[in-house]
Amino acid sequence: MLRRSFLVWGGMAGLAAAGSVAGFQRWQEITPVLHYPGRDEGHFLRDRKALPPPSEVIDTDIAILGSGVAGLTAAWKLNKLGKTDMLMIDGPQAYGNAAGGAFGDLAYPTGAHYLPLPSPESVHVREILADLGIIQQDAFGDKPYYDERFILHAPEERLLHDGHWQEGFMPTEGVPQWELDEHARFFKEVERLRQLHGADGRRVFVFPTVMSSEDPVWTALDRITLKAWLEQNGYRSPTLHWYLNYCCRDDYGTRYDQVSAWAGLHYYCSRWGKAANANDGTWLTWPGGLQPLVRGMERASGIERRAGTCISLKKTASGVEALCFRLEAGKPATYLVRARKAICAMPTYVAARVVENIAGYGFDPAQHIPEYAPWLVANFLLKRFPDELPGQPLSWDNVVYSEPGLGFVVSTHQDIRVRPPEKTVFSAYVALSDRTAVNARRWMVAASPEELLALACADLKTAYGAQFAACVERVDITLRGHAMSVPWPNFRSNAGMKALREVDGSILFAHADLSGFSVFEEAAWWGYRAATLAAK
Incomplete structure (x- = not known):
C-alpha cells in the first residue's frame, strides 16, 4: 500500500x-490510497527468494488454495456434501476479484460488482443463490422469485453522449435511422442465437461454457474477432461498433478487435435468465459488489480461512503438501499444509509456478498461459x-x-x-x-x-x-x-486448459481461467466440479 x-x-x-x-x-x-493486491506476494513468488523453514504443520482432509469465487464455491459445495474437514488458504487477497471495501458504513467494490440473472443451464449458480436465500421461490423454474433487495433498482444505466445523459448504454438520441436499423438487426440476431442449438443438440451459447455446442459451424466463430464478425455480417454503424467494443472491454478487459467472436457473442447470447419479480435481462447487485455474496458463501461453508499464499504444491504418498507463506513486515514466514486432496483455485499463471511438474498434467506454461x-x-x-x-x-x-x-x-x-x-x-x-x-x-x-x-x-x-x-x-x-x-481468438482450443479441466486426482484445478474468461458463473462452475471430485 x-x-x-x-x-x-x-x-x-x-x-x-x-x-x-x-x-x-x-x-x-x-x-489517496493506492492498493496493489497480490503485487508483493507475486513478485516474491516470481523471484523465488529464500524462505525460512515452516514454523507450523497443519493437517486437513481438503486444502483449498485460493479464496476467490472458485475456491469459495468449492468450500460451499463440500459443506453441502457433508465434508467439513477443510482449510482455505486465502492467496494474495481474500476474495480475489470479488473483493470490496468500505468507507465507514459505505461499502464499495474493488472488483466485480454484479451478477446477471442465471439462465436455466446455470443450475450451480441457482443452487448457490437459493441456499443463501437470494432466490426465495422456484429456484430451478423458468422464473425464480428473487429477494428484491438484491435486484437492481431503477434507474439502471445511462450514457453520456453528445453532452447529455440518455437512458441505456446504446447510443440512440441523434443517431441516424440507418444506424438504429442496424442496432435492431443485431439484437434480433442475438435473440435468434439465444434459442439456437447446434447439430449435437446443445444450445450454442451456454453458462457453463463446457455445455455449449461443439458444432464446427459455431466453434468456427472462435477463429475470428468480434470486429471481424461484425464486418463480415455488414454491420457498419459506428455507434454499434462503439457499444460492442465497450462491452468487450467491460467484460473481458480488452477491445473487440482482439476478442474472439465466439466470446463476444457469448456475452449476449448466454445471458437470458428471467425472474418472476423483475424484468428480463436485469442484474443482481450489492453496494459492496460481489463481496457480500462471496462472504455469504463463506459463512454457509463454515470453512476456516488462513492468511497466506501457496508457493509450492506437490503430491505425496498420502496426498499433497502445500508450502505456504505470508509476508510480515516484508519478511516471509512459512507453514506447511498436508491434505488428502488440494483444490488449486488460483490463476493458471500462478499455478504454473506453484504446482510441481504442471507439465505432467498436459499444461505447458510456454504455450497455454493466456494473456x-x-x-x-x-x-x-x-x-x-x-x-x-x-x-x-x-x-x-x-x-x-x-x-x-x-x-x-x-x-x-x-x-x-x-x-x-x-x-x-x-x-x-x-x-x-x-x-x-x-x-x-x-x-x-x-x-x-x-x-x-x-x-x-x-x-x-x-x-x-x-x-x-x-x-x-x-x-x-x-x-x-x-x-x-483475455479470450483471444482460438482460446477455446487451448489444449492445456482442456487438460486441467479434466484432471481428477489428489490435485484438482478450479478457476475461471479454465473457461478462458473471468466471470462468476465460470469460476463457480469449476469450484463446484472440483468439490464433487474432492468429496469422493
Whole structure:
C-alpha cells in the first residue's frame, strides 16, 4: 500500500463554469490510497527468494488454495456434501476479484460488482443463490422469485453522449435511422442465437461454457474477432461498433478487435435468465459488489480461512503438501499444509509456478498461459452529490462515450431511503485497453499517483467538470495487473486448459481461467466440479 498526496480543484457549486478558470476557487489536499493486491506476494513468488523453514504443520482432509469465487464455491459445495474437514488458504487477497471495501458504513467494490440473472443451464449458480436465500421461490423454474433487495433498482444505466445523459448504454438520441436499423438487426440476431442449438443438440451459447455446442459451424466463430464478425455480417454503424467494443472491454478487459467472436457473442447470447419479480435481462447487485455474496458463501461453508499464499504444491504418498507463506513486515514466514486432496483455485499463471511438474498434467506454461488484462478501480468517497447534466438522472451504472474508461457505479444506489444519503461512493472502472497488457502493467508500476488519478477520474471530470473535485473526501485506487484472462481468438482450443479441466486426482484445478474468461458463473462452475471430485 502506498500513500501519496495530490491536489484537486474544488470550490465550484454549479456546472455553468465547470471548464473555466473561475471554477478553481481553492486547492484541496487529498491523500489517496493506492492498493496493489497480490503485487508483493507475486513478485516474491516470481523471484523465488529464500524462505525460512515452516514454523507450523497443519493437517486437513481438503486444502483449498485460493479464496476467490472458485475456491469459495468449492468450500460451499463440500459443506453441502457433508465434508467439513477443510482449510482455505486465502492467496494474495481474500476474495480475489470479488473483493470490496468500505468507507465507514459505505461499502464499495474493488472488483466485480454484479451478477446477471442465471439462465436455466446455470443450475450451480441457482443452487448457490437459493441456499443463501437470494432466490426465495422456484429456484430451478423458468422464473425464480428473487429477494428484491438484491435486484437492481431503477434507474439502471445511462450514457453520456453528445453532452447529455440518455437512458441505456446504446447510443440512440441523434443517431441516424440507418444506424438504429442496424442496432435492431443485431439484437434480433442475438435473440435468434439465444434459442439456437447446434447439430449435437446443445444450445450454442451456454453458462457453463463446457455445455455449449461443439458444432464446427459455431466453434468456427472462435477463429475470428468480434470486429471481424461484425464486418463480415455488414454491420457498419459506428455507434454499434462503439457499444460492442465497450462491452468487450467491460467484460473481458480488452477491445473487440482482439476478442474472439465466439466470446463476444457469448456475452449476449448466454445471458437470458428471467425472474418472476423483475424484468428480463436485469442484474443482481450489492453496494459492496460481489463481496457480500462471496462472504455469504463463506459463512454457509463454515470453512476456516488462513492468511497466506501457496508457493509450492506437490503430491505425496498420502496426498499433497502445500508450502505456504505470508509476508510480515516484508519478511516471509512459512507453514506447511498436508491434505488428502488440494483444490488449486488460483490463476493458471500462478499455478504454473506453484504446482510441481504442471507439465505432467498436459499444461505447458510456454504455450497455454493466456494473456491477462490489467484493470484499475477507483473508489471516490463523496461528501455530497455533484450537480448533473441534463437528461437521464443519476443511475446505478453511468458510462461516458469514450475509451479507456468504463464509467462509474454508485454504491448507494440499492439503498431504500426517503431521501438520498448525504454521502456516497462512486466506483470508477478503467480497463487499460488502449495499450498492450505488458505496456499497461509497466505503466501502472511506474505511474505517479497524479497520473493514476487523472486516468481514474477522466470519465467523472467529463460528466461533472471542475465541481466534482470539491465533492471528493477520499480516493482509494486498486490496481490489478493481471485482473482477468483475455479470450483471444482460438482460446477455446487451448489444449492445456482442456487438460486441467479434466484432471481428477489428489490435485484438482478450479478457476475461471479454465473457461478462458473471468466471470462468476465460470469460476463457480469449476469450484463446484472440483468439490464433487474432492468429496469422493
